[in-house]
Amino acid sequence: MKVTINGGHYPGRDSGAVGHTGLQEASVTRDMMARVACYLRAISYEVLEVQENVLSHITDASNEFGADLFVSIHCNAANNADAKGTEAFCVQTGGDSEKLAICIQKQIVSSLGTVDRGVKTGNFYVLRLTDCPAVLVETAFISNKDDEKLLADENSLDQFAAAIARGITDYVNELSTFFMESESITLS
Numbered sequence: 728m729k730v731t732i733n734g735g736h737y738p739g740r741d742s743g744a745v746g747h748t749g750l751q752e753a754s755v756t757r758d759m760m761a762r763v764a765c766y767l768r769a770i771s772y773e774v775l776e777v778q779e780n781v782l783s784h785i786t787d788a789s790n791e792f793g794a795d796l797f798v799s800i801h802c803n804a805a806n807n808a809d810a811k812g813t814e815a816f817c818v819q820t821g822g823d824s825e826k827l828a829i830c831i832q833k834q835i836v837s838s839l840g841t842v843d844r845g846v847k848t849g850n851f852y853v854l855r856l857t858d859c860p861a862v863l864v865e866t867a868f869i870s871n872k873d874d875e876k877l878l879a880d881e882n883s884l885d886q887f888a889a890a891i892a893r894g895i896t897d898y899v900n901e902l903s904t905f906f907m908e909s910e911s912i913t914l915s
C-alpha cells in the first residue's frame with residue numbers, strides 16, 4: 728500500500744493559519760505528517776511525505792510515486808473564535824474518497840473528543856489533481872483556544888497522527904474484506 732501524506736503549507740514561506748499563541752499551522756502539519764508516516768511505515772506501508780509551497784509539486788510528486796491513497800493534513804481557522812472541531816473533505820461524495828474521509832473523521836473524533844463537523848465536499852486543488860482517493864483533513868481549529876491547546880500538545884499531536892493512520896488502515900481493511908468476500912462468492 729502506497730500512501731502520500733501531505734503536510735499543509737510550508738514552514739518559513741507559508742505559515743498557514745496562526746493561533747492566538749503564535750502556533751503556526753505549517754509546523755503543526757509537518758509534525759503530524761512525520762508521525763503519521765512513522766505509524767504507517769511500522770506496518771510496512773510505503774509512505775511519501777510531501778510538504779511543498781507549490782501545490783502542483785505536491786500532486787505531481789504523489790502521482791509519480793503512484794500513491795494508492797492521498798491524505799492532506801491541515802488545521803482550520805475561522806473569524807469566529809468559538810468555531811472548533813474536526814472536518815474532512817473530499818471532492819465528491821459517493822466514492823472511495825468519501826469512504827476514506829469517513830474513516831479518518833471517525834477515528835479523530837473518537838480518540839481526541841473534538842467536535843464532529845462531519846465529512847464535506849471541497850474543491851481543493853490537491854484533491855482534484857491527484858490520481859487516487861484523496862482526502863483533506865482539517866484536524867482542529869488553530870483559531871480556537873481549546874483546539875489550539877490540542878494542536879500545541881505533543882501527546883495530542885501523536886493521537887491525531889495515530890487516528891489518521893488508523894483511519895487509513897480502517898479504509899484499507901474494509902476494502903480487503905470486500906474483495907475477499909467477492910472472491911469467495913466467485914469461488915463457491
Ligand SMILES: [Zn+2]
Binds near residue numbers: 735743744752801802
Ligand atoms: Zn491549511
